[in-house]
Amino acid sequence: MAKIKANHALVKVLKNWQVDHVYGIPGDSIDKVVDALKKEEDNIKFYGVRHEEVAALAASSYAKLTGKLAVALSIGGPGAIHMLNGMYDAKMDNVPMLVLAGQTDSKLLGTKFFQEVNLTALFDDVAVYNKQLESAENVHEIVDEAIKTAYAKKGVAVLTIPSDVLDEKIEDMVPMETYKFENAVTYAEDEDIAKAVELINKSEKPVVLTGVGAKNAKNELLDFLDHIDAPGLITLPAKGIIPDKHPNFMGNLGKIGTKPAFEASKDADLLILVGTNYPYVDYLPDKDIPCIQIDINRSNIGNRFNVDVGLIGDTKNVLASLTQASHEVNDRKFLKACQENMKSWNKWLEEDRNDTSKPIRPELLMAEIEKISTDDTVFSVDVGTSTVWSTRYLQLGHNHQFITSSWLGTMGCALPGAIASKIANPDKQAIAITGDGGLAMVMQDFVTAVLYKLPIIVVVLNNQELAFIKYEQQAAGELEYAIDLGDIDFAKFADSCGGIGYNVVDVEDIAPTLEKAKNANKPVIVNVKVDPEAAPLPGKIIWDEAKGYAKFEIRTALEENRLEKMPPLKTLIRRFF
Numbered sequence: 183m184a185k186i187k188a189n190h191a192l193v194k195v196l197k198n199w200q201v202d203h204v205y206g207i208p209g210d211s212i213d214k215v216v217d218a219l220k221k222e223e224d225n226i227k228f229y230g231v232r233h234e235e236v237a238a239l240a241a242s243s244y245a246k247l248t249g250k251l252a253v254a255l256s257i258g259g260p261g262a263i264h265m266l267n268g269m270y271d272a273k274m275d276n277v278p279m280l281v282l283a284g285q286t287d288s289k290l291l292g293t294k295f296f297q298e299v300n301l302t303a304l305f306d307d308v309a310v311y312n313k314q315l316e317s318a319e320n321v322h323e324i325v326d327e328a329i330k331t332a333y334a335k336k337g338v339a340v341l342t343i344p345s346d347v348l349d350e351k352i353e354d355m356v357p358m359e360t361y362k363f364e365n366a367v368t369y370a371e372d373e374d375i376a377k378a379v380e381l382i383n384k385s386e387k388p389v390v391l392t393g394v395g396a397k398n399a400k401n402e403l404l405d406f407l408d409h410i411d412a413p414g415l416i417t418l419p420a421k422g423i424i425p426d427k428h429p430n431f432m433g434n435l436g437k438i439g440t441k442p443a444f445e446a447s448k449d450a451d452l453l454i455l456v457g458t459n460y461p462y463v464d465y466l467p468d469k470d471i472p473c474i475q476i477d478i479n480r481s482n483i484g485n486r487f488n489v490d491v492g493l494i495g496d497t498k499n500v501l502a503s504l505t506q507a508s509h510e511v512n513d514r515k516f517l518k519a520c521q522e523n524m525k526s527w528n529k530w531l532e533e534d535r536n537d538t539s540k541p542i543r544p545e546l547l548m549a550e551i552e553k554i555s556t557d558d559t560v561f562s563v564d565v566g567t568s569t570v571w572s573t574r575y576l577q578l579g580h581n582h583q584f585i586t587s588s589w590l591g592t593m594g595c596a597l598p599g600a601i602a603s604k605i606a607n608p609d610k611q612a613i614a615i616t617g618d619g620g621l622a623m624v625m626q627d628f629v630t631a632v633l634y635k636l637p638i639i640v641v642v643l644n645n646q647e648l649a650f651i652k653y654e655q656q657a658a659g660e661l662e663y664a665i666d667l668g669d670i671d672f673a674k675f676a677d678s679c680g681g682i683g684y685n686v687v688d689v690e691d692i693a694p695t696l697e698k699a700k701n702a703n704k705p706v707i708v709n710v711k712v713d714p715e716a717a718p719l720p721g722k723i724i725w726d727e728a729k730g731y732a733k734f735e736i737r738t739a740l741e742e743n744r745l746e747k748m749p750p751l752k753t754l755i756r757r758f759f
């Protein structure tokens with residue numbers, strides 16, 4: 183049998199799995215893999231980043247957008263440690279990733295050699311597959327197994343590779359095949375569907391709360407909502423699954439959700455959970471109302487709520503079965519009441535979206551970003567107040583995509599997400615929406631977008647502080663502390679990277695500058711000085727937060743002798759009552 187170098191065998195398996203790109207930084211302990219990738223450069227493109235965390239975050243984002251596994255690689259020791267954050271992002275948002283990490287030469291392992299870190303121990307908690315390659319012989323089988331496991335368990339597979347192991351020649355047993363992983367389609371039991379249908383038919387006030395698990399079932403979900411005439415709520419990461427302008431849509435549920443969603447939830451007599459492991463039980467209805475939960479994963483059923491009927495299966499076919507078997511309802515009184523509620527909410531949102539006061543309000547900025555978007559823009563949103571403004575004020579349509587770091591909630595995810603979006607879909611516009619703190623964590627990789635000619639638009643909500651934390655401190659009745667960031671001229675920075683940078687300070691400049699960004703065929707940073715006093719208030723202020731705000735006011739007055747500017751009273755009142 184023909185012989186092949188083990189590093190080439192590894193890369194051949196990646197090719198078999200239709201891996202067409204890799205993110206990473208080369209270096210001593212991983213260079214054998216990089217060398218083999220060089221030989222396949224026409225098939226697998228290497229995206230060299232400036233920080234390994236960005237490699238892992240981009241890989242995770244790519245998987246969120248496409249469902250396909252992406253690969254991140256780095257040397258062992260420091261490079262591998264840098265990747266950890268993006269790996270947790272993939273783990274917690276349940277997407278497949280393959281990490282190839284270099285390691286000290288096998289003969290030196292255990293001798294406290296330079297850069298030797300126990301990577302198997304390091305990755306123990308984050309990985310669904312975590313092996314150190316001990317010999318070259320079966321490399322193809324091991325890589326295969328790693329990728330299959332990442333897909334099957336929707337998580338991160340790690341292969342740690344001591345630098346000398348791939349040096350050998352082995353028998354070429356890599357099959358000449360193309361693989362595609364497909365989860366078996368699961369159908370819920372008929373008997374359970376019948377029980378669920380009975381509950382649905384009996385209910386007067388059903389509420390449907392949808393999570394990202396329904397990402398591939400948009401049409402079925404909308405058919406179901408129309409058919410039973412029920413209000414549709416979403417979790418934050420599911421933004422975009424129900425178009426914002428859909429008549430049954432009540433917005434997202436939770437601390438940064440809408441008041442109508444909260445009220446629909448509290449008033450419901452039946453809760454239908456679709457593809458979500460929603461954690462904030464305070465926002466769910468009281469536990470004794472009936473509940474139907476649809477999930478592909480049995481272990482999610484009844485996690486947070488007393489579930490009467492668990493429908494284990496693909497959201498797509500389960501929703502279709504429910505639509506087919508349940509009574510059609512028109513003019514449901516409950517939906518009408520929710521829609522009335524939503525009308526006032528939308529009126530308030532519209533007022534905010536048109537607020538041209540100075541300094542620039544983030545709400546207006548969102549409305550302006552929406553105007554330059556196309557009908558299939560991918561929005562990659564960071565963690566901070568930009569998460570609140572984007573989820574609340576951007577109105578997404580059926581073909582928009584929205585990604586963020588939903589469960590890990592890591593700052594710095596927006597830029598890597600936009601880079602991955604352009605790689606996944608070069609023809610779709612990619613807009614990153616980020617805070618100044620979040621961008622500062624990963625900004626060096628703007629130059630990656632420049633280098634690979636990925637014309638992304640990065641909009642920075644620059645308030646020179648960690649505003650989200652400021653409001654958390656206020657809501658908890660604490661004094662503001664350690665939140666100042668200073669000012670970075672991100673526009674100058676963009677220019678210095680070979681991209682394009684714009685500073686926006688005046689309201690009148692927002693629209694023309696965004697228009698220029700839209701038409702620039704280069705990566706752009708639009709650095710917008712936004713109002714640091716723009717408070718991302720919860721849609722519905724729950725009692726503890728109201729108490730926190732009051733305590734904060736009293737403490738600032740007493741301990742600091744000043745009365746801090748509170749969010750406008752009008753806003754507080756309409757969200758509290």
Ligand SMILES: Cc1ncc(C[n+]2csc(CCOP(=O)(O)OP(=O)(O)O)c2C)c(N)n1
Nearest residue numbers: 566567592593617618619620647648649650
């Ligand atoms: C890696 C990481 N560190 C810290 C936090 C906690 N945190 C959440 S939001 C936030 C502030 C974000 O600041 P910025 O990006 O400037 O956005 P702003 O809230 O000011 O709009 C912080 C520190 C986090 N989520 N992730």
Ligand SMILES: [Mg+2]
Nearest residue numbers: 617618647649
């Ligand atoms: Mg900020």
